Amino acid sequence: MKDNISVRETIQNNIKNKKNITDKIMPAFFLLMASISVLTTFGIVLTLITDAYRFFIAVPFSEIFSTKLAPLNANPSFGILPLINGTLISTLIAMLVAGPVGLAAAIYLSQFASERVRRTLKPIMEVLAGIPTIVYGFFAYSFVTPLLMKIIPDLGAKNVLSPGIVMGIMIIPLVASLSEDAMNAVPEIMREGALGLGSTRLEVALKVVIPSAISGILASFVLAISRAVGETMIVTIASGSSKNFTFDITQSMQTMTGYIVEFTSGDAATGTTGYYSLYAVGLLLFLFTMVMNLIAQYISHKYREEY
Amino acid sequence: MTNIETNNHNIVYDVEGLNLWYGDDQALKNINMQIEKNEVTAIIGPSGCGKSTFIKTLNRMIENIPIVRTSGEIRYHGKNIFDKSMRVEELRTMVGMVFQKPNPFPKSIFENVVYGPRIHGIKDKKILMEITESSLRSAALWDEVKDRLHDNAYGLSGGQQQRLCIARCLAVQPDVILMDEPTSALDPIATSKIEELIDRLKEDYTISIVTHSMQQAARISDKTAFFLMGELIEFDNTKVIFSNPRDQRTEDYITGRFG
Amino acid sequence: MMDFNTIGQKTFNLSTKGVKKVNTYKIKIDHDRINRRIKLNNISKVVFSLSTVFALIVLAILLYRIGVQSYGWLNFKFLTKNLSIFPEKAGIYGAIIGTVGLMLIVIPVTLVLGVATAIYLEEYATRGKMQAFIKINISNLASVPSVIFGLLGLTVFSRMLNLGSSILAGGLTMSLLVLPIVVVSSQEAIKAVPNFLREASYAMGANKWTTVRKVVLPVAIPGILTGSILALSRAIGETAPLVVLGIPTLILRIPKTIMDDFTALPIQIYYWTLDTVLTAEYANLAAATIVVLLLVLFIMNSFAIVIRNKFQKRF
Numbered sequence: 056m057k058d059n060i061s062v063r064e065t066i067q068n069n070i071k072n073k074k075n076i077t078d079k080i081m082p083a084f085f086l087l088m089a090s091i092s093v094l095t096t097f098g099i100v101l102t103l104i105t106d107a108y109r110f111f112i113a114v115p116f117s118e119i120f121s122t123k124l125a126p127l128n129a130n131p132s133f134g135i136l137p138l139i140n141g142t143l144i145s146t147l148i149a150m151l152v153a154g155p156v157g158l159a160a161a162i163y164l165s166q167f168a169s170e171r172v173r174r175t176l177k178p179i180m181e182v183l184a185g186i187p188t189i190v191y192g193f194f195a196y197s198f199v200t201p202l203l204m205k206i207i208p209d210l211g212a213k214n215v216l217s218p219g220i221v222m223g224i225m226i227i228p229l230v231a232s233l234s235e236d237a238m239n240a241v242p243e244i245m246r247e248g249a250l251g252l253g254s255t256r257l258e259v260a261l262k263v264v265i266p267s268a269i270s271g272i273l274a275s276f277v278l279a280i281s282r283a284v285g286e287t288m289i290v291t292i293a294s295g296s297s298k299n300f301t302f303d304i305t306q307s308m309q310t311m312t313g314y315i316v317e318f319t320s321g322d323a324a325t326g327t328t329g330y331y332s333l334y335a336v337g338l339l340l341f342l343f344t345m346v347m348n349l350i351a352q353y354i355s356h357k358y359r360e361e362y
Numbered sequence: 363m364t365n366i367e368t369n370n371h372n373i374v375y376d377v378e379g380l381n382l383w384y385g386d387d388q389a390l391k392n393i394n395m396q397i398e399k400n401e402v403t404a405i406i407g408p409s410g411c412g413k414s415t416f417i418k419t420l421n422r423m424i425e426n427i428p429i430v431r432t433s434g435e436i437r438y439h440g441k442n443i444f445d446k447s448m449r450v451e452e453l454r455t456m457v458g459m460v461f462q463k464p465n466p467f468p469k470s471i472f473e474n475v476v477y478g479p480r481i482h483g484i485k486d487k488k489i490l491m492e493i494t495e496s497s498l499r500s501a502a503l504w505d506e507v508k509d510r511l512h513d514n515a516y517g518l519s520g521g522q523q524q525r526l527c528i529a530r531c532l533a534v535q536p537d538v539i540l541m542d543e544p545t546s547a548l549d550p551i552a553t554s555k556i557e558e559l560i561d562r563l564k565e566d567y568t569i570s571i572v573t574h575s576m577q578q579a580a581r582i583s584d585k586t587a588f589f590l591m592g593e594l595i596e597f598d599n600t601k602v603i604f605s606n607p608r609d610q611r612t613e614d615y616i617t618g619r620f621g
Numbered sequence: 622m623m624d625f626n627t628i629g630q631k632t633f634n635l636s637t638k639g640v641k642k643v644n645t646y647k648i649k650i651d652h653d654r655i656n657r658r659i660k661l662n663n664i665s666k667v668v669f670s671l672s673t674v675f676a677l678i679v680l681a682i683l684l685y686r687i688g689v690q691s692y693g694w695l696n697f698k699f700l701t702k703n704l705s706i707f708p709e710k711a712g713i714y715g716a717i718i719g720t721v722g723l724m725l726i727v728i729p730v731t732l733v734l735g736v737a738t739a740i741y742l743e744e745y746a747t748r749g750k751m752q753a754f755i756k757i758n759i760s761n762l763a764s765v766p767s768v769i770f771g772l773l774g775l776t777v778f779s780r781m782l783n784l785g786s787s788i789l790a791g792g793l794t795m796s797l798l799v800l801p802i803v804v805v806s807s808q809e810a811i812k813a814v815p816n817f818l819r820e821a822s823y824a825m826g827a828n829k830w831t832t833v834r835k836v837v838l839p840v841a842i843p844g845i846l847t848g849s850i851l852a853l854s855r856a857i858g859e860t861a862p863l864v865v866l867g868i869p870t871l872i873l874r875i876p877k878t879i880m881d882d883f884t885a886l887p888i889q890i891y892y893w894t895l896d897t898v899l900t901a902e903y904a905n906l907a908a909a910t911i912v913v914l915l916l917v918l919f920i921m922n923s924f925a926i927v928i929r930n931k932f933q934k935r936f
């Protein structure tokens with residue numbers, strides 16, 4: 056047993072001689088890495104605020120809250136309302152598609168579909184969610200718009216309707232999968248109870264499952280709105296860059312994201328008010344999606360406590 | 363620097379005035395007991411009595427739960443394990459542990475056994491191979507696995523997995539082996555194999571075993587400690603505990619009146 | 622055959638404390654109403670299933686359209702030739718190199734940052750304010766529109782660090798964009814490592830870092846890889862941040878180092894789509910590029926699924 060003694064001794068000596076620095080250095084290293092994410096947020100907020108500030112001191116508020124947006128004119132005007140209008144209208148159209156269809160898909164998947172159907176459909180939904188938005192943009196511009204033109208002859212080659220619809224299609228999987236998660240979280244006994252009393256599946260869905268899962272469903276809608284507001288390429292390609300303040304969905308409108316893309320890829324020189332306006336719009340966009348995200352978190356946090 | 367010397371003194375663990383709290387809940391109340399060399403000490407009691415907590419305190423595994431506080435002393439060969447100079451890594455190589463559910467790593471049988479020696483700096487392949495063979499032999503597993511040392515440990519049966527965990531523990535040549543209900547997840551045949559193994563291991567090691575089965579305690583242990591609601595009610599030779607307990611509560615428990 | 626109507630007319634005798642009470646419930650079963658309810662249920666089932674299928678139909682049309690448009694344009698020459706103002710001669714070799722270059726930045730940066738952050742949050746951070754703060758931060762970061770990351774990259778990497786619209790600037794911007802995905806999926810993978818394995822390691826006298834390195838990470842790696850591949854496929858398809866960085870419209874030179882200007886697959890799709898107004902054939906080029914992009918994404922995702930399925934449920 057001489058070998059055995061040496062193993063014991065080696066181990067003990069090794070432990071004694073080990074400085075154990077890894078348990079001091081590694082936490083610090085990991086904390087440093089984790090701080091990068093925090094730094095990124097600070098970086099975003101800082102860059103947006105600094106340059107947006109220059110915009111806000113250069114442009115009077117009465118001009119900002121006007122409907123006249125003409126950044127490249129000789130006598131430029133920076134009314135933000137056309138952009139907000141364009142953003143809200145495209146988002147509204149998207150939600151009119153994604154809301155009902157996504158919810159219906161969620162109800163189907165969680166209440167009606169057999170396990171086999173579910174297992175086929177869900178990955179396909181995931182595929183749909185994984186397609187890059189640029190592809191949807193191309194699809195909206197080269198397929199959906201010409202198709203809609205056959206129905207609405209007055210439709211412009213660039214219009215807000217087509218990207219709105221395609222954006223809606225893009226976020227169907229988001230609404231469907233988050234709502235379905237919320238519905239599946241409703242305890243099985245509640246459903247069985249209602250079914251046992253002779254309710255049809257539809258009645259169970261409408262009267263038991265949806266009321267119980269309502270906060271999760273709402274959260275999915277809020278996140279979907281946030282996605283639609285922040286979506287860039289579809290609207291940039293298919294909605295164009297008209298800065299008119301209008302409610303006519305057959306016309307071209309620019310969204311906040313579209314404005315940022317147009318301006319950076321164009322030739323706004325650094326230091327001009329036009330350049331800073333980019334950051335003001337960016338800041339607004341950031342705050343909006345941030346608030347929406349916090350609301351969604353708040354709602355879904357509340358609903359998790361229910362069971 | 364700590365110096366844990368395995369001296370000839372017969373007392374391995376000397377627990378004095380040990381209290382332990384989870385946050386505000388006191389789980390162990392003023393425990394005093396001694397664990398002697400080459401003996402099997404069984405720790406029995408109803409669920410939630412603190413027996414698992416107690417055994418996990420002996421190698422300070424309980425400190426992985428952040429809200430735990432302790433007071434009192436546990437002297438391991440005369441040295442307080444809560445002392446600042448005590449290195450928990452060293453303590454745990456001296457005091458091995460076997461858990462309720464077999465928990466081999468999702469690696470090969472060989473990798474499992476040499477995990478301890480490896481992380482403590484033994485790299486020589488030949489020595490590692492020797493360690494593997496002797497540990498698996500001691501754990502009565504060698505003949506069953508010698509042809510498939512490089513297969514995944516999760517291909518073994520539950521009983522074999524638990525013996526592998528014992529072998530893994532033996533590989534660093536500990537002084538004490540703590541077992542936390544090691545057979546509760548196993549079938550009767552696997553259980554009796556582990557019990558036979560414990561009987562053989564006590565020649566070389568000091569063993570403390572938490573068990574929910576009084577028959578098991580009676581079969582394999584030399585001393586038995588009965589815990590109830592965080593208190594050590596009675597600690598004596600197993601024969602005395604099971605034939606002539608001093609405390610009424612011990613008698614109630616072993617005769618099956620509660621628990 | 623029993624008439625269902627009679628079931629509802631049973632008489633119940635409920636006696637309490639000697640007082641004999643007779644309650645008579647009359648439940649009239651309305652067959653018309655039941656039939657209506659069942660019909661409504663069946664109709665709604667069809668409507669709901671059609672809604673689900675709607676998404677699939679759109680997907681099918683999208684793929685079909687793009688396939689048709691790219692037909693005849695997608696060939697070996699298209700993959701190996703560089704850009705040209707003449708549609709017949711144009712290829713996407715430069716864009717492919719650009720995308721590969723971006724990935725060479727994104728992969729190491731996000732893996733190191735993302736996995737380290739996840740390890741910190743799951744293994745080291747105590748459940749306190751700091752951990753909660755970082756967690757909220759990451760989830761918020763995940764919902765920030767990609768175009769905002771473009772602005773960040775433009776300000777910090779392009780202008781402040783003077784990286785211009787190089788591969789490095791684009792890669793770093795993309796890394797920050799997909800970092801939250803890598804962090805969250807790595808966290809999930811680390812969380813899924815059963816605690817009894819950590820206990821086994823600690824009980825052998827291992828310290829935290831040894832346990833993380835030798836036990837937690839090896840078990841978590843398939844999950845981390847799956848998440849990273851998905852994050853990467855997001856980065857490959859993202860367009861907006863790169864456009865904001867000001868990638869030039871027409872780059873005829875193939876990038877040689879990470880400091881060179883570049884174009885990438887999605888950027889190329891964007892510019893060609895915009896230019897269809899000028900030259901109709903550009904739509905075919907865009908479609909052909911989309912096919913290439915989707916194929917790359919498809920291969921990556923299949924890979925992720927294979928890894929996920931192979932290593933699922935081992936305990």
